[in-house]
Amino acid sequence: MRVLYFAWLRxxxxxxxxxxxxxxxxxxVADLIAWLKTRxxxxxxxxxxxxxxxxxxxxxxxxxxxxxxxxxxxxxxxxVTGG
Amino acid sequence: xxxRVQEADFDxxxxxxxxxxxxxxxxxxxxxxxxxxxxxxxxTMTLEHYPGMTEKALEAIEAEAHxxxxxxxxxxxxxxxxxxxxARIVFVATASRHRRAAFEAAEFLMDFLKTRAPFxxxxxxxxxxxEWVDARETDNAAAERWAR
Numbered sequence: 001m002r003v004l005y006f007a008w009l010r011x012x013x014x015x016x017x018x019x020x021x022x023x024x025x026x027x028x029v030a031d032l033i034a035w036l037k038t039r040x041x042x043x044x045x046x047x048x049x050x051x052x053x054x055x056x057x058x059x060x061x062x063x064x065x066x067x068x069x070x071x072x073x074x075x076x077x078x079x080v081t082g083g
Numbered sequence: 084x085x086x087r088v089q090e091a092d093f094d095x096x097x098x099x100x101x102x103x104x105x106x107x108x109x110x111x112x113x114x115x116x117x118x119x120x121x122x123x124x125x126x127t128m129t130l131e132h133y134p135g136m137t138e139k140a141l142e143a144i145e146a147e148a149h150x151x152x153x154x155x156x157x158x159x160x161x162x163x164x165x166x167x168x169x170a171r172i173v174f175v176a177t178a179s180r181h182r183r184a185a186f187e188a189a190e191f192l193m194d195f196l197k198t199r200a201p202f203x204x205x206x207x208x209x210x211x212x213x214e215w216v217d218a219r220e221t222d223n224a225a226a227e228r229w230a231r
Contacts, residue, residue: 007131007203008215056201059136075133075201079218082130082161082202083117083173083193 001068003036005046006077009053012046029055030064032074052078084149084157086141088132090164092171102156102176109155113185114176115193121168124208130163130172133201137161144195148177151191152184159192161202191229198226 004017026035033053037044047053055062056075068074087093095116103109119128141159148157156178166172175192179185204216 004133006133006201007205056133056136059133059139061140061199075136077133077201078203078215080198080201081204081216081218082132082200083197083222 001071002073003032004073004075004077006075009046009077013042027067027069028064029057029062029066029068029074032068033064033076054079084142084145085159086138086145087158087160088134088137088141088163089160090162092162093160093174095171095174098158098160098174099176102158103178106155106178108180109178110180111182111185112176112178113182113189114174115189116171117173117193119166119168119170119172124210125168125206126209127165127167127207128170128172129165129205129207130161131203131205132161132163136201140200141196144192144199147195148188148192152177152179152188154179154184154188157188157192159196161196161200163202165207194222194225194229197222 001020002017003020005013010016022032022035026032033047033050037047054077057066057071058073095114099112099114103112145157145159154177158176160174162172175189177185177188206214206216
């Protein structure tokens with residue numbers, strides 16, 4: 001599974017994307033973020049306030065309780081500020 | 084229906100002319116041009132986006148505008164990369180037979196673009212200080228008034 005990070009999330013984690021292999025008990029977006037936070041201090045810092053995080057699964061906006069089954073690309077980012 | 088995400092600047096006059104060209108049914112053309120606001124000592128705005136999803140999201144927003152209003156044509160241009168204060172950053176144009184559809188659809192496109200398309204702005208001041216722009220609650224409220 002490929003994970004993409006944007007804006008300040010990308011800067012805090014220190015990379016724009018990575019390939020990950022989460023354990024089987026990671027079935028939703030919320031599970032994935034909880035698992036990422038256990039990996040290293042920079043992830044814990046980046047995901048400290050999850051209310052400031054939005055998610056897209058295979059380039060479609062999704063919720064934290066969305067299942068990851070069959071998903072190839074997960075994008076995590078702050079609320080958008082274009083226009 | 085056209086969506087363009089690009090680093091290059093654009094010419095609003097030329098875009099409007101080509102939008103309405105060749106369709107004699109068009110009686111109204113409305114456009115919005117967004118500029119990089121140089122508030123305080125902001126010298127540059129850097130626009131990051133999510134290539135692939137950005138285009139899909141803009142196309143979905145544009146398709147929804149065409150579902151809601153009888154539009155003859157529409158165009159959305161959003162620039163990315165570093166942009167100096169005063170530069171054009173976004174352009175939305177709509178064309179319809181009568182003015183109300185074009186006015187409303189243009190406003191709808193901007194409200195939805197600001198809350199749904201994956202762009203992020205970072206302000207850079209003259210002394211090099213960088214700061215990500217926070218999302219605004221007023222933008223969410225503006226988008227929510229189109230709920231149906």
